[in-house]
Amino acid sequence: MKYGYFDDKNREYIINNPRTPWPWINYLGNEDFFSLISNSAGGYSFYKDAKFRRITRYRYNNVPMDSGGKYFYINDGESIWSPGWKPCKTELDSYECRHGINYTIIKGEKNGITARVLYFVPLKTWAEVQKLTLTNNSKKVIKLKVFSFTEWCLWNAASDMENFQRNFSTGEVEIEGSVIYHKTEYKERRDHYAYYSVNVPIQGYDTDRESFFGLYNGFDEPQVVAEGKPKNTEAHGWSPIASHFIEVELKPGESKDFIFVLGYVENKEDEKWESKNVINKKKAKETIAKFNTSAKVEAALADLRKYWDNLLSIYTVDSGDDRIDRMVNIWNQYQCMITFCFSRSASFFESGIGRGMGFRDSNQDLTGFVHQIPERARERIIDIASTQFPDGGCYHQYQPLNKRGNNDIGGGFNDDPLWLILGSVSYIKETGDFGILNEKVPFDNDVSVARSLFDHLTVSFDHVVNNLGPHGLPLIGRADWNDCLNLNCFSNDPDESFQTTENKTEGSKAESVMIAGLFVVYGRDYVELCKRLGKDAEAARAQKHVDTMVDVIKKYGWDGEWFIRAYDYYGRKIGSNDNEEAKIFIESQGWCTMAGIGKEEGLCTKALNAVKERLDSKYGIVLNNPAFTRYYIEYGEISSYPAGYKENAGVFCHNNPWIMIGETVVGNGDRAWDYYKKICPSYLEEISDLHKTEPYVYAQMVAGKDAFKPGEAKNSWLTGTASWNFYAVTQYMLGIRPEYDGLLIDPCIPTDWKGFKATRKFRGATYQIEVVNPDQKSKGIKEVTIDGMPYKSNLIPAFGDGKEHKVKVVIG
Ligand code: BGC
Numbered sequence: 069m070k071y072g073y074f075d076d077k078n079r080e081y082i083i084n085n086p087r088t089p090w091p092w093i094n095y096l097g098n099e100d101f102f103s104l105i106s107n108s109a110g111g112y113s114f115y116k117d118a119k120f121r122r123i124t125r126y127r128y129n130n131v132p133m134d135s136g137g138k139y140f141y142i143n144d145g146e147s148i149w150s151p152g153w154k155p156c157k158t159e160l161d162s163y164e165c166r167h168g169i170n171y172t173i174i175k176g177e178k179n180g181i182t183a184r185v186l187y188f189v190p191l192k193t194w195a196e197v198q199k200l201t202l203t204n205n206s207k208k209v210i211k212l213k214v215f216s217f218t219e220w221c222l223w224n225a226a227s228d229m230e231n232f233q234r235n236f237s238t239g240e241v242e243i244e245g246s247v248i249y250h251k252t253e254y255k256e257r258r259d260h261y262a263y264y265s266v267n268v269p270i271q272g273y274d275t276d277r278e279s280f281f282g283l284y285n286g287f288d289e290p291q292v293v294a295e296g297k298p299k300n301t302e303a304h305g306w307s308p309i310a311s312h313f314i315e316v317e318l319k320p321g322e323s324k325d326f327i328f329v330l331g332y333v334e335n336k337e338d339e340k341w342e343s344k345n346v347i348n349k350k351k352a353k354e355t356i357a358k359f360n361t362s363a364k365v366e367a368a369l370a371d372l373r374k375y376w377d378n379l380l381s382i383y384t385v386d387s388g389d390d391r392i393d394r395m396v397n398i399w400n401q402y403q404c405m406i407t408f409c410f411s412r413s414a415s416f417f418e419s420g421i422g423r424g425m426g427f428r429d430s431n432q433d434l435t436g437f438v439h440q441i442p443e444r445a446r447e448r449i450i451d452i453a454s455t456q457f458p459d460g461g462c463y464h465q466y467q468p469l470n471k472r473g474n475n476d477i478g479g480g481f482n483d484d485p486l487w488l489i490l491g492s493v494s495y496i497k498e499t500g501d502f503g504i505l506n507e508k509v510p511f512d513n514d515v516s517v518a519r520s521l522f523d524h525l526t527v528s529f530d531h532v533v534n535n536l537g538p539h540g541l542p543l544i545g546r547a548d549w550n551d552c553l554n555l556n557c558f559s560n561d562p563d564e565s566f567q568t569t570e571n572k573t574e575g576s577k578a579e580s581v582m583i584a585g586l587f588v589v590y591g592r593d594y595v596e597l598c599k600r601l602g603k604d605a606e607a608a609r610a611q612k613h614v615d616t617m618v619d620v621i622k623k624y625g626w627d628g629e630w631f632i633r634a635y636d637y638y639g640r641k642i643g644s645n646d647n648e649e650a651k652i653f654i655e656s657q658g659w660c661t662m663a664g665i666g667k668e669e670g671l672c673t674k675a676l677n678a679v680k681e682r683l684d685s686k687y688g689i690v691l692n693n694p695a696f697t698r699y700y701i702e703y704g705e706i707s708s709y710p711a712g713y714k715e716n717a718g719v720f721c722h723n724n725p726w727i728m729i730g731e732t733v734v735g736n737g738d739r740a741w742d743y744y745k746k747i748c749p750s751y752l753e754e755i756s757d758l759h760k761t762e763p764y765v766y767a768q769m770v771a772g773k774d775a776f777k778p779g780e781a782k783n784s785w786l787t788g789t790a791s792w793n794f795y796a797v798t799q800y801m802l803g804i805r806p807e808y809d810g811l812l813i814d815p816c817i818p819t820d821w822k823g824f825k826a827t828r829k830f831r832g833a834t835y836q837i838e839v840v841n842p843d844q845k846s847k848g849i850k851e852v853t854i855d856g857m858p859y860k861s862n863l864i865p866a867f868g869d870g871k872e873h874k875v876k877v878v879i880g
Pocket of ligand 1 (some may be wrong): 412426428549550551
């Protein structure tokens with residue numbers, strides 16, 4: 069069953085049934101000020117950091133689901149309703165939510181009135197703008213009482229939820245004209261406040277939550293709305309909110325716009341006050357003034373659209389299949405931008421409190437957006453590298469607000485350092501900017517021990533070399549990419565975290581074949597980089613380590629039909645036919661086949677066939693098989709999940725593209741694309757009631773074949789699935805891949821495709837690419853022409869001449 073449809077022209081998903089199987093959300097803002105918004109206007113806002121600068125309050129995992137948001141209540145004399153159906157849940161005559169690229173439009177109709185709300189964060193603005201348009205479609209004059217609503221969060225989203233003995237006494241607001249200011253803690257250590265304004269005179273307001281709702285009412289029945297009369301309350305402690313009251317009269321056919329601005333301000337210490345206890349409102353007023361007419365708001369929205377027109381024009385494909393095109397051209401790229409902004413911190417599955425920016429996550433995310441905003445990727449690489457330790461290890465996460473490593477999580481995840489090579493190389497291949505390697509980058513944010521980014525890559529590489537186990541494979545540490553494979557944890561205390569509790573590495577033989585494959589892939593990248601920089605001795609040294617690792621994997625990492633996954637603390641195989649459960653894992657098949665290990669001897673083909681046979685399912689490739697059915701103390705969290713969920717044999721979508729890329733290495737386009745379609749959200753739109761999460765973005769996990777409900781997805785939006793799918797489909801399957809010396813065109817497509825067209829902007833030139841497939845092959849290059857002239861190779865030069873070039877590639 070579907071709950072809406074794609075509008076590709078406007079780059080929107082249009083939801084026409086508010087009872088979606090789960091809140092289907094969108095993100096506003098992509099720089100400093102952010103909001104999450106559901107299809108019924110639930111959600112919240114924050115500045116940079118969802119934990120430390122939470123601006124409005126939201127209740128996760130509540131009953132009903134999705135409670136709290138940016139609501140409008142309309143009392144038309146007959147009914148009380150909200151344009152997004154919730155929170156009132158009054159049946160609407162019609163409902164529509166358009167989730168667009170960084171904006172959302174929610175429209176409800178009731179009793180002859182249309183209420184349409186446009187929500188977005190204008191570029192370079194620390195505020196969310198909401199334009200409410202009320203239209204009278206009836207033949208009579210209509211009088212409405214309109215109430216806005218948002219609830220302030222007391223900044224730190226964690227203490228806001230627990231420290232009530234303090235919180236209930238600290239809340240402070242100011243009301244001036246049509247602006248409600250939230251200034252809790254401003255008079256002591258905070259340099260910031262928030263505000264909520266509307267561009268018309270108001271007829272009243274409320275800022276005390278209980279007065280607005282009545283102590284025993286929910287979001288669906290605020291007392292003042294029912295009474296049609298605000299109480300003009302000024303909050304002192306308890307829970308401050310902001311609600312404007314506006315009386316509106318509309319003639320038949322008349323429309324009126326009301327512009328609300330929900331913003332955030334920081335003031336310097338000596339500019340905090342206008343007079344005693346009166347905050348300096350200058351910056352807030354400046355922002356409000358920028359959006360005080362409909363024309364200004366529409367112009368800001370047009371700027372936002374233009375910004376995205378540009379970003380989304382860099383890579384486009386015309387494959388002849390709308391479901392592929394809309395993902396590659398619009399939604400997958402958009403999701404990559406969102407994961408770039410938030411890593412895994414704030415979604416409807418991530419509370420914004422628990423996690424900051426992941427070291428490995430952010431490096432992988434980078435591959436999905438580096439073509440769009442290389443300068444921000446550059447900054448991100450430096451930020452990430454700055455949290456590395458001098459021995460190459462690194463903090464697993466850092467906080468976006470202060471960019472410091474997160475002590476609560478610490479380090480010791482031995483795959484982390486290698487991803488920095490991926491991030492840096494992806495950036496350089498896209499931009500040609502080798503200069504980044506000379507940037508001085510601190511260790512653990514200590515500038516006194518700063519060294520070049522290149523040196524950071526060297527210590528990343530050597531972190532593996534210096535931490536090898538008894539077989540010569542990399543020691544796993546706390547875990548590798550699979551956070552839940554905790555081979556040194558041995559936890560029998562339910563109150564400790566698998567990731568951060570004492571790690572018994574002393575005497576451990578736990579090694580990871582996945583890190584070994586990763587090391588071969590990014591070790592080779594490191595070698596090539598060294599050669600480009602003329603560091604031949606270093607290249608030769610590194611090459612030796614890589615070659616040795618390939619031999620070690622063949623010797624100790626091969627199980628006969630597939631690659632084993634790891635060795636445990638005691639040196640016993642994991643992911644081997646000898647094991648009773650979890651005989652095979654996806655990760656090592658992905659990385660070892662991407663590295664082409666044993667390709668000549670047929671190991672890659674065998675491993676990929678084993679994946680097809682044992683891990684593939686209707687809804688994607690599961691992580692391991694058979695699933696664990698009991699807790700193994702020596703394996704950790706992975707065996708804590710019920711069979712078929714998350715890292716225990718779920719379809720963990722992040723790693724499916726590794727197999728797709730592996731299939732392209734052996735030239736099996738049919739299989740690669742078959743896997744792609746199984747997890748591609750636009751292909752799952754028809755089964756939305758099973759799939760549950762948004763049909764326009766990837767989810768982290770779909771319940772696997774051993775689960776109670778195979779096919780049900782969880783954890784949408786913030787997942788490495790976004791960048792890895794984009795990377796796989798654009799660079800390896802469509803095969804348009806940036807290299808140091810140009811754009812490589814090496815597609816691997818289904819045999820029944822006749823070809824495809826694509827546009828790629830790359831280092832200052834535009835490539836109009838046409839791929840044709842007359843012989844019904846998947847891979848291989850028969851002929852290349854550039855601007856009509858035969859060309860010797862499928863590595864197309866980086867022309868950098870600002871011109872358009874026609875590239876034709878014949879597969880054969
Ligand atoms: C984490 C990743 C990790 C993956 C697999 C995700 O939730 O963000 O860092 O690689 O889970 O465990």
